[in-house]
Amino acid sequence: MNQDTSRAFGRDPTRLVLVDDHELARQSIRVLLADLPDIRVIGEASNGREAIRLCGRLRPDMVMMDVRMPEMDGLEATREIKLSYPRISVLMLTVHDNPDYLLEALKVGAAGYVLKDADRQEIIAAIRRVREGDSPIDSQLATRLLKRLASEVAAQEGARKRPDSAGIQQLTPRELEVLELLKLGRTNRQIAEELYISVGTAKNHVEHIINKMGVSDRTQAVVRALEVGLIDFSGS
Numbered sequence: 001m002n003q004d005t006s007r008a009f010g011r012d013p014t015r016l017v018l019v020d021d022h023e024l025a026r027q028s029i030r031v032l033l034a035d036l037p038d039i040r041v042i043g044e045a046s047n048g049r050e051a052i053r054l055c056g057r058l059r060p061d062m063v064m065m066d067v068r069m070p071e072m073d074g075l076e077a078t079r080e081i082k083l084s085y086p087r088i089s090v091l092m093l094t095v096h097d098n099p100d101y102l103l104e105a106l107k108v109g110a111a112g113y114v115l116k117d118a119d120r121q122e123i124i125a126a127i128r129r130v131r132e133g134d135s136p137i138d139s140q141l142a143t144r145l146l147k148r149l150a151s152e153v154a155a156q157e158g159a160r161k162r163p164d165s166a167g168i169q170q171l172t173p174r175e176l177e178v179l180e181l182l183k184l185g186r187t188n189r190q191i192a193e194e195l196y197i198s199v200g201t202a203k204n205h206v207e208h209i210i211n212k213m214g215v216s217d218r219t220q221a222v223v224r225a226l227e228v229g230l231i232d233f234s235g236s
Contacts, residue, residue, distance in 0.1 A: 013040040014131045017058065019051040019074065020066040020093065025116075029064065029093075032120055039127055046070075048077025055085050062089045062130060065110075067096065075108050082109030086216045089130050102137070103145045111217045112136035133206060134187050135219040168228065169212035176230070178205040183222050183231055 016033070018026045018041055026044050033039050043058050045051040047069045055063065063081060067074040078090045092105045092113040105113055112135045114126040126136035137145075171179065174195075181191045192202040206218055213221050225231045 013038050014062055014127060015040055015042045015058070015060045016127065017041075017043045017045065017051065017054050017060045017063045019045045019048070019063055019069070019077070021046045021069040022066075025066070029123070032123065033127075036124065039124070048072030048074060048080075051077045052080050052084070055081050055088055059085065060088060062091060062127065064091050064093050064114075064127070067092060067094045067105075075104060078105070078110050079108040082216060089217065091126060091130050091136070106145060106219055106223060109216065109220065111219060129187070132188070133203065133210075133218060135185070135217065137185060137219070168214065168224070168230075171209060171212060171230070175205055175209050175212070178202065179209055179221065179225055179231060182206070182209070182218050183225075 016039055018029055020026045020029075023046075030041050030044075033041060042060055043054045045054050048065075049072045051063060051065065052072075054060075063078075065074040065078055069077075074092060074094075078092070081088055081090060089111045090109060092110045093116060094101075094105070094113055095116050096102070102113060111130045112126060114123050114136060118126070129136045177195060178191055181194060186194065188202045188206060189199050191197075191206070192199045195202070206221075209221050210216070210218060213224050215221050215224050222231070
């Protein structure tokens, strides 16, 4: 990829912090991304506490976060980062593909995940998708995770009691359609194709949904919508 390709992304390079307690793992990712003009590694940390401090000092666009680390693991660090710096996206780097585990990552605010044994193109694509507002999670796995959450919410609430949705602005009919497609893990391009709208319009709808629901990314919008009963998985 050359500089012209970088300009085609229409923005400055994604400023990325790598967090992993293994130096060789960080070096591997750093080398993998070194020749990409649209992604720039600006810092590294070996545990969650260091990651939080780096986020406060560098304010990166994104953190690629390992899960198991000493002092503070990736899940707790992600929770703290999203609370303190909600505009920073967190992409989990993990060896775990268990739905229960991945659900915990989503619930603390992760925008997506990539497996450590993924190939180079998958890792690069995951970073770019998060920057574009997508969630790099396999659509079938995402559906399984969100169904699990829906069941969990229903069991916890009982008697059809739902969390307060007063803080959520009313969504338009079109936004509700888009939310239903987000529930199924659709990308902006797939949403555009299914609703016969432009990709830019689809992206705008997704951004409006995120803003109205007071969350930081599309995955959290679906989680919140499930919690307050705006959507469910009956008939999915």
